[in-house]
Amino acid sequence: MHTRDSGRVHEKLVKRLERQEKQLAYQQGRFFKFKLDDIHGKLMQTLMQEEIIETDNAAAVSSALMKGVKKAASSSEFDLTYFISPIRTLVPRPNPYSLYMTQYLMEVLIHDPSVIEIYGTDEDIYHVINRVISRSSIQFDEMEREIDAQLARNQKLVPGSAAYQVEKDEMFRKKVGNPKSETRY
Secondary structure (H helix, E strand, O other): OOOOOHHHHHHHHHHHHHHHHHHHHHHHHHHHHHOHHHHHHHHHHHHHHOOOEEEOOHHHHHHHHHHHHHHHHHOOHHHHHHHHHHHOOOOOOOOHHHHHHHHHHHHOHHHOOOEEEEOOOHHHHHHHHHHHHHHHHHHHHHHHHHHHHHHHOOOOOOOOOHHHHHHHHHHHHHHHOOOOOOOOO
């Protein structure tokens, strides 16, 4: 017995997976833009406390780190993938933004005149960065679920409609603030 539709089934599955991947990337990018300052502050603090970065000018390193966080938030999918390509196999199922910041530390920040030394292996640094980003992401997801629950109580709004999305964005701005602009650096 010969199956004729196996190509269509495969194509539908591939399209569904691509759509899920794009949706996840959109959500991560949205999270990163809303929590830019929070991620920067926690990341800088953690890198200094864990003694990953040794510096004689913390303010300059903080500024350089913020530049990297903004670049990660505003990078296109291609730029992000290209930048992290040397370390993309560092860990299984990595967070692309954690990989980006790891690569930024190892490739760009290490050459900053304010940085004396960066300690740890690429994998150690990734895990420290990913821990900070993951915690912020979990808080962001909880906040998003709370907003969705509040919106679900409103009988006038239909999930997926333009009015629903506008109301959701408005509630987000009240709770989190405005997302950072996508200024290229």
